[in-house]
Amino acid sequence: MLILTCPYCGVDADETELTPGGEAHLTRHGPGSSDDDFHDYLFARDNPRGVHFERWRHTYGCGKWFHAARSTDTLEVFGTYPAQTTEPPKDICDKISGERPGWSWRIFG
Amino acid sequence: MSEAVSSLQSAEFEGLARVAEAGLQGMITLRGDLGARAVRAAVKAAFGVDVPDVNNVASAGHMGVCWMSPDELLLLCPHGEAEAKVAELGTALAKQHHLAVNVSDARAMFQVKGSGGREVLGKLCPLDFAPGKFEPGQIRRTRMAQVPAAVWMDGVDTFRVVCFRSMARYVFGALKAAADPASGVGVY
Ligand SMILES: [Zn+2]
Numbered sequence: 001m002l003i004l005t006c007p008y009c010g011v012d013a014d015e016t017e018l019t020p021g022g023e024a025h026l027t028r029h030g031p032g033s034s035d036d037d038f039h040d041y042l043f044a045r046d047n048p049r050g051v052h053f054e055r056w057r058h059t060y061g062c063g064k065w066f067h068a069a070r071s072t073d074t075l076e077v078f079g080t081y082p083a084q085t086t087e088p089p090k091d092i093c094d095k096i097s098g099e100r101p102g103w104s105w106r107i108f109g
Numbered sequence: 110m111s112e113a114v115s116s117l118q119s120a121e122f123e124g125l126a127r128v129a130e131a132g133l134q135g136m137i138t139l140r141g142d143l144g145a146r147a148v149r150a151a152v153k154a155a156f157g158v159d160v161p162d163v164n165n166v167a168s169a170g171h172m173g174v175c176w177m178s179p180d181e182l183l184l185l186c187p188h189g190e191a192e193a194k195v196a197e198l199g200t201a202l203a204k205q206h207h208l209a210v211n212v213s214d215a216r217a218m219f220q221v222k223g224s225g226g227r228e229v230l231g232k233l234c235p236l237d238f239a240p241g242k243f244e245p246g247q248i249r250r251t252r253m254a255q256v257p258a259a260v261w262m263d264g265v266d267t268f269r270v271v272c273f274r275s276m277a278r279y280v281f282g283a284l285k286a287a288a289d290p291a292s293g294v295g296v297y
Contacts, residue, residue: 008179009164014235017252060252062178 002075007082009062021055024067025086049073051096051103053088116217116277124288125225130281131218135191137184139198141207151201155194156184166248166261175248188213217277219284221268227297230260230268232287239297254283
C-alpha cells in the first residue's frame with residue numbers, strides 16, 4: 001500500500017484517495033513539432049526499476065495534481081512536491097543521492 | 110416554486126451509531142483566492158465566521174465554513190438562506206475573481222452520532238479516526254467506500270458527512286452496513 005503526502009493539503013493520503021497520472025516532467029510537443037517528437041510525447045514513457053518521478057492527483061481529497069519521487073522496486077517514497085515546477089526540487093534529489101548513489105532519471109540525477 | 114426535499118427525507122438507522130440523513134441543508138461552494146482579503150472579508154460578513162485553516166471547519170450557530178481545497182470552501186447555512194447568501198457573496202466579490210454556487214440540492218448530508226461513530230466511519234474511509242487524530246474542528250475530504258465524501262465532527266461523538274446527492278442512497282447503505290449492531294470490532 002502506497003501513502004503519499006499531498007503537498008497542498010498536507011494529509012498523508014492513502015493510494016485509494018489518489019489517481020496516478022503517469023510519468024512526470026514531460027515536455028509537451030504540440031502543433032508545429034516534428035512527427036517524432038509528437039510521437040514520443042504521446043507514447044514513449046520510461047518504466048524504470050528504481051528511482052522514478054510521477055504525477056499523482058489527490059482526487060478524493062483536495063483535487064490537486066502533484067509530483068512524487070519514489071522507488072518502483074521498494075515503494076519507498078523520497079518525497080512529494082507541487083506541480084508548478086519543471087524539475088524535482090534539490091532537497092529531494094539530494095535525499096535520493098544519499099540513499100541511491102549514482103542514480104539517474106532521464107536528464108536528472 | 111417547487112417544494113424542496115432532501116434526498117432521503119431524514120431516513121434513520123440505529124446501530125453501533127445512529128445514522129441519519131440530515132434533511133435540508135444550505136450548502137454553497139465558493140472558489141477563489143482564499144488568501145485574498147476581499148474573499149475573507151466577504152465570508153466573514155455573510156457567515157460570521159473566519160475562513161478556517163487548512164483541513165479545518167469553523168462554525169457559529171447555523172453558519173459554517175469548511176476548508177475543501179486550497180481554493181475552495183463549502184459554506185453552510187439554513188437551506189432557505191442559500192440563494193440570498195450567494196447573492197450577497199456575488200455583490201461583495203463583484204471585482205474579485207471567484208465562483209459561488211448554491212449546491213444545497215446537489216449534495217446530501219448525514220449525521221453519524223454515538224460512541225460507535227469513529228468505528229463506523231473507520232470501516233469506510235482510509236483515515237485514522239482515533240481520538241486525538243481526528244477531532245472536532247478538523248475536516249477531511251476522502252473516499253467513503255467507493256465514492257467521494259467530506260467528513261468532519263461537530264461534537265464529541267457527532268460526525269457530519271457530505272456526499273453528492275446522486276450517491277446518497279449508496280452512502281446511507283454503506284453507513285448502515287458499517288453500523289450493523291453485529292459488526293462491532295471495538296477498534297476505537
Ligand atoms: Zn490534497
